[in-house]
Amino acid sequence: MKPxxxxxxxxxxxxNMTDGLAYCRVVFDAAGYPVDFVYVRANKKFNELMGxxxxxxxxxxEIIPEIxxxxxxxxxxxxxxxxxxEPEKLETYIEPIAGWFLVSVYSPRTNFFVAMFQNIxxxxxxxxxxxxxxxxxxNVLEDLSAEKLKAEIAQAKEExxxxxxxxxxxxxxxxxxxxxxxxxAEKLLDVKSEExxxxxxxxxxxxxxxxxxxxxxxxxxxNMALAGRCDRCHAALGINYYYARKxxxxxxxxxxxxxxxxxxxxIGAIEVFRDVTREREIDKTKTEFVSIASHQLRTPxxxxxxxxxxxxxxxxxxxxxxxxxxxxxxxxGNQRMVKLVNALLNVSRLELGTFAVNPEPIDMVDLxxxxxxxxxxxxxxxxxxxxxxxxxxxxxxxxxxxxxxMVAQNLLSNAVKYTSEKGKIEFSLSLDDGKKFILLKVSxxxxxxNKYQQDxxxxxxxxxxxxxxxxxxxxxLGLYIAKSIIDQAGGAVRxxxxxxxxxxxxxxxxxxxMQKKEKNTAxx
Amino acid sequence: xxxxxxxxVVEDEISLRRALSSKLAREGFAVLEAxxxxxxxxxxxxxxxxxxxxxxxxxxxxxMTMLQKLREDAxxxxxxxFMLTNLSDTNKVADAIMQGSYDYLVKTDxxxxxxxDRIGKKLG
Numbered sequence: 273m274k275p276x277x278x279x280x281x282x283x284x285x286x287x288n289m290t291d292g293l294a295y296c297r298v299v300f301d302a303a304g305y306p307v308d309f310v311y312v313r314a315n316k317k318f319n320e321l322m323g324x325x326x327x328x329x330x331x332x333x334e335i336i337p338e339i340x341x342x343x344x345x346x347x348x349x350x351x352x353x354x355x356x357x358e359p360e361k362l363e364t365y366i367e368p369i370a371g372w373f374l375v376s377v378y379s380p381r382t383n384f385f386v387a388m389f390q391n392i393x394x395x396x397x398x399x400x401x402x403x404x405x406x407x408x409x410x411n412v413l414e415d416l417s418a419e420k421l422k423a424e425i426a427q428a429k430e431e432x433x434x435x436x437x438x439x440x441x442x443x444x445x446x447x448x449x450x451x452x453x454x455x456x457a458e459k460l461l462d463v464k465s466e467e468x469x470x471x472x473x474x475x476x477x478x479x480x481x482x483x484x485x486x487x488x489x490x491x492x493x494x495n496m497a498l499a500g501r502c503d504r505c506h507a508a509l510g511i512n513y514y515y516a517r518k519x520x521x522x523x524x525x526x527x528x529x530x531x532x533x534x535x536x537x538x539i540g541a542i543e544v545f546r547d548v549t550r551e552r553e554i555d556k557t558k559t560e561f562v563s564i565a566s567h568q569l570r571t572p573x574x575x576x577x578x579x580x581x582x583x584x585x586x587x588x589x590x591x592x593x594x595x596x597x598x599x600x601x602x603x604x605g606n607q608r609m610v611k612l613v614n615a616l617l618n619v620s621r622l623e624l625g626t627f628a629v630n631p632e633p634i635d636m637v638d639l640x641x642x643x644x645x646x647x648x649x650x651x652x653x654x655x656x657x658x659x660x661x662x663x664x665x666x667x668x669x670x671x672x673x674x675x676x677x678m679v680a681q682n683l684l685s686n687a688v689k690y691t692s693e694k695g696k697i698e699f700s701l702s703l704d705d706g707k708k709f710i711l712l713k714v715s716x717x718x719x720x721x722n723k724y725q726q727d728x729x730x731x732x733x734x735x736x737x738x739x740x741x742x743x744x745x746x747x748x749l750g751l752y753i754a755k756s757i758i759d760q761a762g763g764a765v766r767x768x769x770x771x772x773x774x775x776x777x778x779x780x781x782x783x784x785x786m787q788k789k790e791k792n793t794a795x796x
Numbered sequence: 797x798x799x800x801x802x803x804x805v806v807e808d809e810i811s812l813r814r815a816l817s818s819k820l821a822r823e824g825f826a827v828l829e830a831x832x833x834x835x836x837x838x839x840x841x842x843x844x845x846x847x848x849x850x851x852x853x854x855x856x857x858x859x860m861t862m863l864q865k866l867r868e869d870a871x872x873x874x875x876x877x878f879m880l881t882n883l884s885d886t887n888k889v890a891d892a893i894m895q896g897s898y899d900y901l902v903k904t905d906x907x908x909x910x911x912x913d914r915i916g917k918k919l920g
Contacts, residue, residue, distance in 0.1 A: 567882055570882040570903065570904050571809050571812065571882060571903075572811075573904055574812055574882070574903040574904050575809070575811040575812055575815065577904065577907070578812070578815040578816070578819070578907075578908050579811070579815055581907050581908050581909070582815065582818070582819060582908065585909070587818070587819065587822055610904045610905075613904070614904070
């Protein structure tokens with residue numbers, strides 16, 4: 273290559289480089305400090321980068337004003353290279369032209385240097401984006417872990433609350449296996465969480481009725497909830513269930529069970545329960561009080577009754593019409609009170625279990641006939657069409673006639689009371705298909721029971737609104753007593769009713785009969 | 797009307813005792829009154845009434861004790877007795893029957909007329 277060709281080659285190379293290149297001389301101040309530099313030559317790319325036509329001959333401070341402030345490092349490094357001859361590299365952001373550059377500096381001779389500018393703004397931008405993305409990701413991660421921590425704290429709190437709640441708490445999955453049991457439940461049942469977790473509640477927590485018989489699994493509130501047979505299953509004072517511990521001791525329990533529902537599916541059940549021994553004691557005390565009070569009340573009631581009777585029969589002189597009328601009111605009011613006190617006494621006996629059961633062979637057909645005879649007068653007065661239907665060959669059963677009489681009396685007198693004139697009543701006795709029960713059926717065309725009050729009908733002292741209107745003197749105890757007696761006999765009472773159409777009561781009595789039971793206490 | 801029959805009323809509640817006595821006196825019975833089992837036992841053994849109306853729950857001596865003691869006596873073993881009480885408890889009835897007293901009336905459930913009727917039938 274000729275020297276001339278070589279020059280053309282280098283010039284072309286110089287001018288066509290994709291990096292900016294400038295050949296500069298350092299400018300010193302009077303004290304010999306580098307303060308600026310002059311572009312001796314600059315290639316096309318350099319001019320383009322700096323946004324000038326031709327940098328040659330110009331000072332750096334002209335091209336990059338305030339270079340002292342914006343890029344003191346650039347000035348310093350370039351001067352050092354020009355003086356020492358050691359090449360250096362730096363990445364710098366030149367603010368006035370808003371670009372990032374990788375600057376390689378070397379010195380061909382003292383006080384001169386060549387600076388090569390490679391625009392790395394794109395790379396820097398990507399780096400910046402990357403950095404931002406990193407920061408964003410880190411922030412998200414930090415947020416996530418903060419949320420997680422919060423959730424963990426919340427869960428721990430919830431668990432702590434559940435575990436330390438003052439009532440026993442057991443949660444099961446959809447199969448009835450225990451998934452959670454709290455401290456109170458462990459204590460009440462005398463079990464350890466690890467002994468029962470994952471096991472079937474039926475197997476590890478035995479439930480008994482008041483006779484000490486195991487409650488069949490389908491009647492256990494948890495299973496009823498799991499089977500979707502109740503929104504909230506109560507087993508409170510009404511149903512006397514007991515939880516049995518390992519050591520065979522037991523306690524009366526009031527429990528409430530709710531199904532756990534997710535997306536319309538039952539995925540488990542939660543049972544909250546407590547020991548109601550104390551409540552039972554208080555209830556018993558109350559019942560005893562009622563019993564004693566009732567006995568005490570009967571003496572003055574007899575006195576009023578007998579004295580009114582003597583006055584009414586004219587034993588102490590004839591009464592005028594008005595006096596007789598008023599005294600009749602006194603007598604009737606007193607009789608009503610006698611009835612109420614008798615019913616209360618029966619209730620307290622049933623509740624205390626002091627009701628003696630003295631079974632003897634009885635023919636239910638005869639018993640029903642005599643109960644109907646007692647009420648024949650009222651039935652005829654109201655011109656009620658009455659029919660008695662007895663299935664053939666109903667066997668005699670061993671039962672307490674006094675108690676069964678009360679049941680038949682209550683069911684029939686209700687039908688008579690709540691059926692209007694010229695209505696219909698049918699009293700029937702039959703055997704169930706399996707021949708295990710005698711079925712008593714009393715149906716009427718009476719006022720019926722309001723749909724909204726049907727679930728309360730066997731509750732002590734409850735009286736339906738329409739019943740109250742028809743008969744102001746009822747005690748609200750008849751059905752409670754009837755149901756208690758039938759329950760004790762091992763039967764069941766249920767009914768169907770439509771308001772203003774009529775009601776049918778069904779009571780079942782096991783053919784096996786009633787068990788003899790002595791009176792428990794000497795309250796009488 | 798005079799019927800010469802003597803009836804002993806053993807009842808601690810004065811108002812009930814008075815009601816029974818005045819009703820029975822009006823019906824022509826000669827009436828003796830005692831306010832507890834102890835008094836009742838003494839009167840019964842000395843006066844030998846035709847029939848005794850005997851309350852159960854009484855202070856000093858209750859009706860069941862008086863009945864027991866009465867049955868130990870030769871005359872008392874055959875005396876006609878109506879147990880008269882506030883209680884309608886079948887076990888007590890069973891006890892009374894065991895003691896040889898076959899009638900048992902629950903005060904609130906019986907009118908005076910019914911009681912008089914019942915006594916009339918018992919005494920023939």
